Amino acid sequence: MKYYVGIDLGGTNIVAGVVNEAYSIVASAKCKTNCPRPAEEIISDMAKVAVEAVDKAGITMEEVEWIGVGSPGMADTEAGVIVYANNLDFYDVPLRDMLEEKLHKKIYIGNDANAAAYGEFMAGAAKGSKSAIAITLGTGVGGGIIIDSKIYTGFNFAGAELGHMTLVANGRQCNCGRKGCYEAYASATALIAFTKEAMLADKASKMWELCDGDIDKVSGRTAFDGLRAGDVSAKAVTDKYIGYFSEGVISIINIFQPEILCVGGGISKEGDLLLDPVRHLLATECYSRFSKQSTKVVTAKLGNDAGVIGAALLGFAE
Numbered sequence: 001m002k003y004y005v006g007i008d009l010g011g012t013n014i015v016a017g018v019v020n021e022a023y024s025i026v027a028s029a030k031c032k033t034n035c036p037r038p039a040e041e042i043i044s045d046m047a048k049v050a051v052e053a054v055d056k057a058g059i060t061m062e063e064v065e066w067i068g069v070g071s072p073g074m075a076d077t078e079a080g081v082i083v084y085a086n087n088l089d090f091y092d093v094p095l096r097d098m099l100e101e102k103l104h105k106k107i108y109i110g111n112d113a114n115a116a117a118y119g120e121f122m123a124g125a126a127k128g129s130k131s132a133i134a135i136t137l138g139t140g141v142g143g144g145i146i147i148d149s150k151i152y153t154g155f156n157f158a159g160a161e162l163g164h165m166t167l168v169a170n171g172r173q174c175n176c177g178r179k180g181c182y183e184a185y186a187s188a189t190a191l192i193a194f195t196k197e198a199m200l201a202d203k204a205s206k207m208w209e210l211c212d213g214d215i216d217k218v219s220g221r222t223a224f225d226g227l228r229a230g231d232v233s234a235k236a237v238t239d240k241y242i243g244y245f246s247e248g249v250i251s252i253i254n255i256f257q258p259e260i261l262c263v264g265g266g267i268s269k270e271g272d273l274l275l276d277p278v279r280h281l282l283a284t285e286c287y288s289r290f291s292k293q294s295t296k297v298v299t300a301k302l303g304n305d306a307g308v309i310g311a312a313l314l315g316f317a318e
Contacts, residue, residue: 003059005067005105006312008112011035011087014042016021016049017305018057018064021124027057036089043095047102054128066106069095070307070315076157077110083157108314112307114151117144118317119310120262124301129259132253133134134300135162137220137245137265141183145256151317163187163260167248185244188220188267194241194269195223198233206231220267227273238273246278253295258281262301267294270278 002021007014010033017028029052031045046069054061073085080096082088096107105295110118117134126132127298130149145152153159163183164176166226171180172190184190195218199207207226211217223241226234253261267274277296302309 003064004312004315005053005064005069006115006310006314007050007069008070008307009033009042009046009069009088010112010307011072014046014049015308016046016053017308017312018053018059019309022271023309023313026202027053027309028037028308030052030103030152031086033314035087038087039090039093040098042088043093043098044102047099050103051116058178063105063158064105065067066108066315067103068108068110068115068311069099070110070311070314071095071110072112073112074158075109075111075256077108077153078108080109082109084232095293108311108316108318110151110311110317111144111153111157111160112144112146112311114153115310115314116142116264116302116306117160118151118313119148119302119306119308120127120264120300121146121149121310122313122316123309125298125307126260131256131258132260132262133256133258134264135160135249136251136300137186137188137263137267139187139189141187141248141267143252146258147256149317162248162252164235165248165251167244181250186241186248188265190244191220191223191237191241192218195234196238198223198237202233205233207234224270224273242274242277245274245309246281249278249297250281250286253282257288258295261295261297262300263297264303264306268299274301279296 004019007016015030017025018156029049058213074083090093121132134144141163159242164181168180174181174184223234223237224282284318
């Protein structure tokens with residue numbers, strides 16, 4: 001049996017998992033990232049949780065083929081350097097060398113969204129395909145692109161930032177500093193903002209009951225729950241949100257034409273309620289609508305495990 005270790009380095013938690021040759025997690029460990037703090041301290045904790053996960057799996061580090069890391073920000077996969085990661089306050093951090101020095105194993109690094117996409121490609125919703133795109137709808141919009149079984153990063157390792165393509169010129173403000181980004185319209189953050197705006201405009205909306213009259217309790221589920229309850233304002237919110245989300249998906253598919261496009265993140269749990277309108281647009285408006293072969297739009301399968309599994313398998317992406 002072969003084993004691989006994946007580390008999902010996040011702004012809140014560091015999670016390590018031991019993945020077997022069936023691409024399943026057999027043991028895991030985690031700790032708080034507690035950033036900002038020096039990179040050396042964070043990387044020391046990464047090494048500790050990796051060792052803890054290996055111990056829990058009942059194997060030794062000698063039995064591990066390699067260790068992969070999915071990190072936020074821009075990851076130079078060739079040099080093994082995190083060029084920039086805002087939420088970690090990392091600038092030109094030689095993560096690969098620092099971790100290899102602590103664990104004495106071959107280390108692979110990559111962007112966390114790319115790692116999650118690779119996890120879905122190797123072991124999840126896109127397994128068996130040759131090209132796939134994964135979109136994660138969370139605080140922002142994450143993206144990962146797989147072409148001919150390889151992770152696409154662009155020549156400077158900053159590619160696949162799907163959340164920052166322009167959807168609406170001079171539109172809503174994005175956290176990146178620009179206006180009109182896809183992320184500003186299709187993220188869970190955007191959906192929550194749309195929901196609050198609708199509630200403030202309609203004091204009789206059932207969405208108020210769903211959050212106990214406290215607008216601060218609004219979540220990415222509130223509008224969809226309101227839709228199911230027959231609320232008119234909730235339907236307006238979900239129609240608006242799904243419209244923006246769908247337009248972005250169609251643009252992405254028109255450019256890449258992947259075999260599979262999988263959607264993850266909390267909002268993806270709405271399933272066909274979210275994806276059927278996208279599929280309808282694909283059939284009626286996508287440039288490839290007359291082709292006998294079309295992109296399948298599906299819900300991601302691996303959930304929160306995608307990052308760890310994808311990171312663990314990064315050695316296969318070389």
